[in-house]
Amino acid sequence: MEQISYRSAFAKYASLNVLGMLGLSCYILADTYFVSLGLGADGLAALNLAIPVYNFIHGSGLMLGMGASIKYTVCRGQGDQQQADRLFTGAAQLALLLAALFLLAGLFLSGPITAALGADQAVFSMTHTYLRTLLLFSPAFLANDLLLCFVRNDGSPRLAMLAMLGSSFTNVVLDYLFIFPLGMGIFGAVLATGLSPLVSIGILARHWLRPERGFHLVPRAAGRRTAGTILSLGFPSLVAEVSSGVVIIVFNQLLLGLQGNVAVAAYGVVANLSLVVTAIFTGVAQGAQPLLSSAYGHGEEGALKGVLRCGICTVLVLACAIYGGILLLAEPIAGAFNSGHDPNLTALAVDGLRLYFLSAPFSGCNILLASSFAAVERAVPAQLISLLRGLVLVVPTAMLMAALLGITGVWLALPVTEILVAALALVLFRRFGPGRTPERPAAA
Secondary structure, rough: OHHHHHHHHHHHHHHHHHHHHHHHHHHHHHHHHHHHHHHHHHHHHHHHHHHHHHHHHHHHHHHHHHHHHHHHHHHHHHOOHHHHHHHHHHHHHHHHHHOOOOOHHHHHOHHHHHHOOOOOOOOOHHHHHHHHHHHHOHHHHHHHHHHHHHHHHHOOOHHHHHHHHHHHHHHHHHHHHOOOOOOOHHHHHHHHHHHHHHHHHHHHHHHHHHOOOOOOOOOOOOOOOHHHHHHHHHHHHHHHHHHHHHHHHHHHHHHHHHHHHHHHHHHHHHHHHHHHHHHHHHHHHHHHHHHHHHHHHHHOOOHHHHHHHHHHHHHHHHHHHHHHHHHHHHHHHHHHHOOOOOOOHHHHHHHHHHHHHHHHHHHHHHHEEEEEEEEHHOOHHHHHHHHHHHHHHHHHHHHHHHHHHOHHHHHHHHHHHHHHHHHHHHHHHHHHOOOOOOOOOOOO
């Protein structure tokens, strides 16, 4: 891969994936907005209670898709097409198994799960409807995540981006139609969410119909050892999805104890913007991953290091631009989410935005490095970075800093966590990072 080739390829993959991820994050914001507008506080509470289940389904799909597509790209780089096809077949079989488990949970366990999530009598019915329907649509979510990852790694990032945008646009339109003109309530909201991956799968089918596509279903899947590797490499994606819900719950409880509902509302402003910022960095990381895996599979150390340099420079430039914009526009951003014009909420949100997003450059680098470790089959460093920044370190840090500094400590918990993880990631990179390439394991 020549220097100009990997730079242009990185620009193409990263920009398309950032656009797709931005579309996804905007759909989440629109979904929340329509539910709150059409169904009130109870509808929003039901959505928030059920959303961890969606995070787990989506995270499971990404775990299979990212883990398998990384191994797939490495095998293609090594010229082992037979093993590449077995990997796709094995990932599809694992997706079918998970889909069956989720379907059974939706049919027989949705009530107990709803109760375990804390739904009280006022919102139990809506939460149960939302959660049960999500679980019944789980095969579509899993298939979509798997195909998106494979299509992107098979040289079609533009089609993957169009599928993500098409799915997001469909969800927004159907949300409006089902909730308002048709008056379908919470079922309409979750039906719109459940139908959207079917649109994405339909768009991705264009790649499936191409005779030159690189992945096929074959009679024999990859062995158990390779299946374990798929799950291991994809585990950071699952952690990222699941831990986000846990962190939001913890931050909400801390802020509620410090300054009540107004502080929680202020965190809602910060968390909404955080979705968009994280989507940008994730888009860069997902754009770099196919190129890193391909260079690793081909043994092209120069291209591998070059792609990683492009990624680091890109996230740092974006982080500086993002934080500069937040410093300048913190008050208008807070005002956009403050329909009641509460001055206390605005003041808290402005402080939160300016302190919380000091984490931006470190968050971007940590997301990119975790993805890069996984892309070159370094599962343990990728998992360590993801677990520390997503759950293990951020929760106790938030509790400690809230006790020491109050609400300012809560806002600074993420920057402190990301700085500590970035220091560890740098040590891991020097020891195990791309360019320190050991002998590749034999295909299972």
